[in-house]
Amino acid sequence: MPWREPMEITAEERAALERWARRPKTAQALALRSRIVLACSDSGRTGRRQTDVAVAKDLGVTNTTVHKWRTRFEVDRLDGLSDEPRCGAPRRITDEQVEAVVTRTLESTPENATHWSTRGMATASGLSQTAVSRTWRAFGLKPHLSETFKLSKDPQFVEKVRDVVGLYLAPPQHAIVLSVDEKSQCQALERSAPVEPIRPGRPESHTHDYVRHGTASLFSALNVATGEVVGKCMRRHRSAEFVRLLNQLDAAIPATDADGEAVELHVIMDNYATHKTDRVRRWFARRPRSHGRFTPTGASWINQIERFFAELTTRRLRRGVFKSVPALERAINDYVAQHNRDPKPFVWTADADLILDRVRRRCERTSNSGH
Structure with a gap:
């Protein structure tokens, strides 16, 4: 050259x-x-x-x-x-057709149905099912999905949120924050036929019907700082059993820490009737170092122990087979013991202002929804 x-x-x-x-x-x-x-x-x-x-x-x-x-x-x-524009087939779907699909998806529902499907929208709009699917993906529309929410009507909602979240993010010195609740009605279920285990190309399968052998209630307390869980299975679900858990916690936690300072207990619980009886009130009144903190009514999601219950259900109970209540209780106790061998606290990142702002926006959307 x-x-x-x-x-x-x-x-x-x-x-x-x-x-x-x-x-x-x-x-x-x-x-x-x-x-x-x-x-x-x-x-x-x-x-x-x-x-x-x-x-x-x-x-x-x-x-x-x-x-x-x-x-x-x-x-x-x-x-x-720079790259030159590439050649290709001319575009067959106009901006007006895309706008019509998006508007129809957002502002209407099909006859005799609660939401649009790709086939239904394709028939109504005159486009192909693939074109509708691509349009929905481009605009992040998922008519087949539906989420749930609950708005608390507690008149002290703001104060309780700030109180509980403040304990999560900035606990007092020489204090232990405990998230306490009970998982009631844990069922000992035995399937009517043996479970077929997982195999290559096939998931685990079991029958939909079962034999119910009874229930148990798990009373638990989560140490928010360490992630450790104290759990006790009981056959009944009353304030008497709840006080037994509180007695166990009070006896297990020393009165002073390594620096010789008095240790306070902040017990976070929901508004279930078991937690508000005279027996429970007297228990707290006789123990000045223990302070009961209530989550807002209808907002049990703010109680961190619920996250532990969700993991217990998903990993051990939902697909478990239990031929008796004692077998169920052993499985729960074994799970708690295994969890405490390497406990990890749940990381709470949302402060009170962020939570309240999200609730405010949800309330505004709900009040302006036209329903």
Whole structure:
């Protein structure tokens, strides 16, 4: 290949090319093209005239690649290094048709149905099912999904949220925060036929019907700081059993810490009737170091022990087979013991202002929904 005269580039063009070539976030194709042009221009600056073959060898590309981008730069300068529009089939769906699908999805429901399907929308709009599906994905529309929410009507909602969340994020010194609740009606269920185990290409399967052998209630307390759980299975679900759990906690936690300071207990619980009996009130009244904190009515999600109950249900109870209540209780106790061998606290990140702002926005959307 004959020698080619070095390209001349301006100082502004060189600065742009060098910036594109070395910036880590630049598309690698554009970075390579910039290095090709710089190499072709640098042959004149260094006094060493190079062919396109030499530049290609230095950069590890083909001769055709060097020739293409050198020529494009000579004709269109920096704009020539960008990709040209690619050819393809002409667009068949107009913006008006896309807008009509989105508007119809958001503002209407099909006859005799609660939500649109891709096939139903395709029939109604005259588009293909694939086109409807792509439009929904592009705009993040999922008519087949539905979420639930609950708004608390507690008149002290704001105060209780700030109280509980404040204990999570900034607990008092020389104090232990305990999230306490009970998981009632844990059922000892035995399937009517043996469970078929998982196999390649097939998930585990079991019958939908079962034999019910009884229930048990798990009274538990979660140490918010350490993640440790104290749990006790009981056959009945009364304030007497709840007080037994409180007695167990009070006896297990020393009155003073390693520094000799008095230890306070902050017990977070929901508004279930078991927690508000005279027996429970008297228990707290006789123990000045223990303070009962209630979550807002209808907002048990703010109680961290519920997260532990969810994991217990998912990992051990929902697919378990128990032929008796004692077998169920052993499974629960074993799970709690295994959890406490390597406890990890749940990380609470939402402060009270963030929670209250989300609730405010939800209330505004609900009041303006037109229902």
